Amino acid sequence: MTDFTTDAPIARVRQAPPKREYYAYFGLIFLATLPLAFLTWMLTAARRMELPEKGPIAKAWTQARIITPHIFSA
Numbered sequence: 001m002t003d004f005t006t007d008a009p010i011a012r013v014r015q016a017p018p019k020r021e022y023y024a025y026f027g028l029i030f031l032a033t034l035p036l037a038f039l040t041w042m043l044t045a046a047r048r049m050e051l052p053e054k055g056p057i058a059k060a061w062t063q064a065r066i067i068t069p070h071i072f073s074a
Contacts, residue, residue: 022068022072025068025071025072026064026065026068029063029064029067029068030061030063030064033059033060033063033064033067034056034057034060036060037056037057037059037060037063038056038060040056040059041054041055041056041059042056
């Protein structure tokens with residue numbers, strides 16, 4: 001049986017990354033995904049002859065929201 005009275009484990013507090021750094025990465029990723037999102041939006045619109053539900057900005061925003069937390073969790 002383990003005795004925790006003398007060497008009690010210390011709970012590690014995970015610090016949140018600075019918000020400025022998160023928003024800087026978010027902005028860079030958003031700008032990087034915007035051209036590709038616009039291209040895929042145009043191709044989808046041309047193939048189906050109708051506008052997709054999400055616009056290119058919404059798609060790029062979604063991709064940035066998915067990718068940015070993965071950078072900070074690594």
